Amino acid sequence: MSRKNALDLHIPAPNARPGDKPDFSGWTFPEPGDTPRPDIDVSPSELRDYAYGLIRVLDMEGNALGAWAPHLDAETLRRGLKYMILTRAFDDRMYRAQRQGKTSFYMQSFGEEAISVAQSMVLSPEDMCFPSYRQQGLLIARDYPIVEMMNQIYSNKRDPMRGRQLPVMYSSKKDGFFTISGNLATQVPQAVGWAMASAYSGDVRIAATWLGDGSTAEGDFHAAMTFAAVYRAPVIINVVNNQYAISSFQGIAGGENTTFAARGVGYGMAPLRVDGNDFLAVYAVTQWAAERARANLGPTLIEHFTYRGGPHSTSDDPSRYRPADEGRSWPLGDPLERLKQHLISIGEWSDEQHRAAQEAAVEQVREAGREAEKEGVLGTEGAHPAQSMFEDVYKEMPWHLQEQRKQLEV
């Protein structure tokens, strides 16, 4: 056979690497306010365009436009902004704490704060969240004590996870926050199952889950999509497309020729794609999806289009694989600045108030940090008795674990 038409393997590559000018030229976004808001009982088949568009409410001057504008009162908006400010201050402090050797590892949510904060505020505290590792804003916006989060990060003697989990792998059943796994996307079918159980039980609570653009390539995501669609589970599946899975740009996960929201089209699931840096748009689409789930109309897949402002984790150096100023030139801006701008433009906020709120958050985090560090940081001798490692493997400790525990007593 002739080699004239030899096949060629395509390996996706991003538009820009370190040293290049950030390049967003391939992307076009609808104007804020342009996307109509369908009724919640719309058939998923009518939402095809939503999977390829982008729901935007805030323009870059801070005006809220169009049918998706959630018309929140100023107090709610200020609360959202303050939670975002607190999340960022918390991340900043914990990132530095890792650098100071107080813990082994940390993951910031810099640039993605609007997503978890707005969604946490929309969901009822009784709804169950199955997060990935970058949704600390969920807990913060549920008023979970940040000192408890620090205790977990430091694995100190008040760590609710008793020193067993990697930092940021929080768990709090009473706050509707499921224990985080380091195995990616495993939480997605679990969220669907939880939602199915709620529906089975005639409950009113719904489930929500989060995963990254990269993790959508995992089989678990597709298993979850199938089950959610088949059983019309009352669940919101959130894909946080922050453009990067550690160093791999979202094209490697399958985002080059389509969107992640478009995955919903094939499953017959309502797909929405939203500007994840637009607090009001995230708030509005989450309200829509939650109402739909509560009305037994089934699941929604939401792609949050955003940008991971920081490294993947403290073990990562993004300057080695992406342009240094890519985040600063992100065409959809910074979620905190945009909500701040909106509040100022409606006369409900000022630069002075913003500065004061930032200072208050920094002080709140500093105070919590002092309190947490009094209980020790990672490596503090005696934070957890060694025998405790054998507890909670099973409800009752079987003989072989009792025997192994005794081996520690020499």
Added chain:
Amino acid sequence: MATMTMIQALNSALDTMMARDSRVLTFGEDVGYFGGVFKVTEHLQQKYGPKRCFDAPINECGIAGTAIGMAVYGLRPVIEIQFADYMYPAYDQLVSEAARIRYRSANDFTVPMTVRMPYGGGIYGGQTHSQSPEALFTHVAGLKTVIPATPYDAKGLLISAIEDDDPVIFLEPKRVYNGPFDGRRDRPVIPWSKHPASEVPEGYYKIPLGKANIVREGAEMTILAYGTMVHVALAATEDSGIDAEVIDLRTLLPVDIETIKASVAKTGRCVILHEATRTSGYGAELAALVQEHCFYHLEAPIERVTGFDTPYPHALEWEYFPTPPRIIKAMRRAMEA
């Protein structure tokens, strides 16, 4: 009392628990309307409705993952993996998730789920319908692994598994679903109705997890077995003329070490049987336990009779299967040592 096959006994266990507890539901591939390819869930959908017994997409990861979510919610799901050989897509959910959720959340979230899987060979199922993956579960901290050998045990153990607050892997020896196959291929299979352990009470009863059963008392050696191999062990004992004590472990993890210790201390010899591949098989763990706990009572090396370290060969399954002649050879080696 009714006489039941193992399939009917398992069905009765599910029926009993679904009637007692609305948190119990069951699903899996072909489990709903059709009642399962082995008929373990037959009539349950008709009796309890499609929400409590339903068909699942062909996706073991999804079956296990959604069941975990249901258990976390507070239900007691019982899932069927159609063949244990199909379990691998669910393995991450079982090992990294179900097994560890109590631990990693410091007792905040728990997973009271039961994972039923037909396992083992002897039905001409080839490599993808014959495997015995029990060691892949006993190796995992946080899981319990149970294997019944009789209808009576199957029902009592399944009820215990459903009521257990930890995830339980429940492996069902499909070769003995319809009769206590003893490995003698030249004789007709005796139906369960001729076996005393097919007398199964209608209602609720439990057999505790972690407790073995001495199915034949003996003085000369101890045979450790589970599932189908319990019946093969009895046949080998009969054919050999050796007075062996046959122990049906019933629960592999946590294993009943006290019963094993007492028996080997008495007999001084130990032969371990399983159908699974040999290397790093559950027999290796049993051999190590017997050595650690009974070394000074042992009068002969511990013997293992197992499947070979090959995939399960379709046309050669009777050469692969540990039949009485192979077992008897090992028993004689132990006696002559």
